[in-house]
Amino acid sequence: MQVVTLTLSGETLAVPTRNLREILEPVPVTRVPRAGRFAFGLINVRGAVIPLTDLRVALGMTRAEPDEHTRMLVLDVPVAGEQTTVAVIADRVLDVTEIDDAALGDIPEVGMKWPPEFLSGIARTDAGFVILPDLERIYAASLGTASGTPQYDKEI
């Protein structure tokens, strides 16, 4: 599986390139009031209005100030059964690489700092552990909450 790797709060995440549309330098963001911290803004991608989301909120990570490495990744994700274009923030985009399915490990039930429901797998690579977020589930969960912030069942 070909993935693009990126960092968020010091962790390395991987997103399949088949979901990836493009990588942007940061563009002006319009805040969406009352939308919660996850789907917090809107951006203009060549005339289309795209929601900008922050995976750190879903994965319970701390938020960093944007710097010169910050990027926006435009992704196509099925949201409630409908292909939707969304953008996510990355602290830094690292590489496009291949992850061997055999290198994909199961998610340990305990000892995880991230909600396991929102991960589709963890891979061990030369550069260390890489987290694969379950984008479909994260966006589906964000629809069901009043604030638009994904909640996983165990916390409720």
Added chain:
Amino acid sequence: MTQDEDADSVFLAEAAELQAGIERNLLDLAEAPDNRDLIDALFRDLHTLKGSGAMFGHVELAHFLHGFETAFEALREPGGTASDPLIRVALQACDQIGALLENPSAASPGNTPILDRLAAALDKTPGDAPESLAEVGWRIDFALGPDALGLGTNVPALLSELEALAPGHVRVNCDLSGLPPLETLNPLAPQMSWTVVVAAPVSREAIDEVFLFVRDDLTLTVEPFGQEAAATTVDTAPDSATARPERRGAAEHATMRVATTRLDEIMDRVGELVIAESRLHDLSQTLRDATLMAVAEDIRRLASGMRETTMSIRMVPIGNLFGRFRRLVHDLSEQLGKPMECACSGGETELDKTVIEVLTDPLVHILRNAADHGLENGEARAAAGKPHSGTISLSAAHAGAEVHIRIHDDGRGLDDERLRNRAIERDLLPPGSTVSGPDLYRLIFEPGFSTATTVTELSGRGVGMDVVRSAIQSLRGQIDVDSEPGHGTTVTLRLPLTLAIADGLLVDVGGERYSIPVSAVEECVELPHDLISGSGRSSFLDIRGELVPFLRLADVFETPGPRSEFQKVVIVAGLNGRVGLVVDRIVSNAQTVIKQLSRVHAGVKAFSGATILGDGKVALILDVGHLISLGRTLEDRMRIQQGAA
């Protein structure tokens, strides 16, 4: 394979149009039962549909249509008039055409009974030409012109159409004597001719219609044999046969079918063009370079022309929709046993096609309500001294950037007293309220509100009218209801011309910009000094003696930026009341291309969409209806507090 599918979908689209035409003509015929032009038009549509149906392999349909035609033949005879029972069965037959189009392969058990009834209504058996007339018929000689085959003339199809006129009574003879030896034969230049003998009393027009589209490419002689046919049918032939081909030809060249998704794509591109253009305009204004400004000016002109043209492509006359409603009223009249008529005007008024699509259901609800609750039955009308038959009139007209659609019934009108009681019962009004007129009538659109004492199949469950409200709201439209006891009720829908572009009032709230739909803005006032320092989400404003709740948008939206010293209040009104919105600054009035918010933001109710501003930034468009209900909850809270005090 895909070509076949394409061809079939084109046929289906055309067939649906023809079916609608047949239905319309039948309904017109009900009002003018002996109008020759209508009968002729009806036959033309039936015949075209039969021909193209057979061509595209809809055998069952062609067969049914043939029976339909034959049964209807009696109408064409001198003095033939369309009786009410006949129209009723014919409308059912018209529905059967729709069913056959949807499901062409299925054997249709409904065909025969309908044809039998049709024939019974006309007092004539379908399909059987009396034996004695078999001697009478036509001799048709035709030879193809040099270009005919190159232009796509299909002789076997012509011959089978002739055969279909009188199955079993057609003889074809092909003359091959003109054919050159094989080596000099040009397959595109036919040198053959045919002689067809139709030994049945079919009309001259039916034969002419077979050759309607190929007349110019062939030499054709049609001669009657048998005296009676010569006497009765030849006279009527020339004008109808010569007048039609040109008209058909012109119409075919004037229009073209395009998938709606492509139109939507063009609209999106034009939207982007308009945005890019306004950025260019801003840039040229900043740089003040004369050449650049000239180019920017040109592009502006082209872009606005482009936008207007594209919008006009999407515009559809509302008349198509009206046609369907005439049928609805006709059916309702029978179902409810109340005599009623439907009068339509302004059918040529054009609206964006998406608006028309969304409008169908609400209009059905309003019409059903008018027919079921509004109009009285025959006896009650007679007692009130009204014409026996009730009238529901539908009209549409342009009014500025809006289209007004009016549905009026001349029934009993709304009962203020009953509405008030029901509203109080439902907690929509405080006890002892004396609200009347449009303010009271507006309540019929609240969910679960129905004063009908009996729930019928048609209405009375109180479900329909709030569907109407939400549909009209989604179209950014308004509903007015007016009623005069004893004289009827009028519902007026006020709709924007298009959904894709709207005028927006751009405002600044703590450095963030938002767009407010201009159609909802009533007025802008200064926020009085004594209220500026106030905090909290709302208070009330005295607008010419009326208390209007107002919301500080900076508080509602939790805007971090600094507040202006001179705040403005934009008063907006919607279907559910009005509210003042406190903003820091009114920036400008601009056309906005509306973009829907994605599903990710489906839970955010305060905004109905977003737009891209001249500088490329995104601005949210406020959902006026939602903000008004926010204001109303505050109003209610205050009323309760006052009540307690």
